[in-house]
């Protein structure tokens with residue numbers, strides 16, 4: 001049995017009467033399973049539908065169609081069992097300002113009927129670098145420390161499935177390392193991890209399998225190693241102040257002075273370099289690298305839109321939207 005099963009999930013946000021916004025199809029027939037023990041990455045640009053999918057998993061939003069199961073328990077019809085199997089670290093920093101860190105964790109344990117899990121709370125505090133903050137009031141903590149507490153809160157009941165929604169957005173290198181060390185350790189012990197992130201190097205390093213969402217649709221579902229090996233073979237990097245010739249400008253990814261040009265192999269790299277010479281482009285710090293997950297992501301996302309982000313809704317869809 002899969003740890004998580006998303007079965008034909010669609011989500012239509014109803015039209016907003018106030019600002020005249022039409023119904024929005026945020027998820028369109030999303031289906032995939034995550035097996036026990038996987039470290040799975042859910043990737044996609046802003047607005048692709050990642051948080052909507054996680055909100056449905058968490059029982060915070062209702063799918064317009066489809067079902068989500070956690071270890072076989074339906075998140076709608078078997079909410080209590082499904083929730084017990086899940087530890088969700090939300091994207092937003094939500095906390096109770098009146099508690100100390102330890103009190104917040106003891107209180108959270110109470111939600112799950114746990115009254116004697118002090119030793120596990122100590123391990124969480126230690127593992128997440130919070131031991132010296134146990135008695136600090138939540139209000140006194142920095143943003144990064146609050147995020148550590150959110151992670152600890154999600155784990156108080158030792159859930160077999162851990163869901164992290166952009167846990168490292170805007171946090172420093174030290175917290176990222178502490179967090180990944182801790183979560184990778186739990187994954188090695190058998191916990192399933194579902195991660196959404198915009199940091200593709202993190203996803204490449206941590207996730208054994210990935211789904212990429214675009215406009216509410218799954219456009220790639222593959223082992224990370226397979227996605228990387230199917231990618232454009234190389235990328236030619238250089239710095240320049242010159243304008244690129246039109247033949248290369250359409251291919252290039254430009255960030256300030258840094259230019260990245262995908263190339264299928266040595267012959268195409270030669271062609272790119274010849275075109276740059278011919279156009280009189282002064283290229284500095286020239287490097288050839290193997291394509292990474294960012295290159296794969298950009299390649300896939302720049303393809304035609306197959307999703308139906310604001311597609312005309314069928315009558316059935318509108319009826320669903322009205323009851324969402």
Ligand SMILES: Nc1ncnc2c1ncn2[C@@H]1O[C@H](COP(=O)(O)OP(=O)(O)OP(=O)(O)O)[C@@H](O)[C@H]1O
Nearest residue numbers: 013014024026044045046047048049050051052053
């Ligand atoms: N409550 C809501 N009502 C109406 N539309 C919504 C609501 N929540 C999200 N949306 C829309 O649904 C789409 C998907 O949003 P969602 O937040 O799931 O994307 P995301 O992939 O998590 O984006 P990000 O990477 O920016 O967090 C977006 O177009 C968003 O504007």
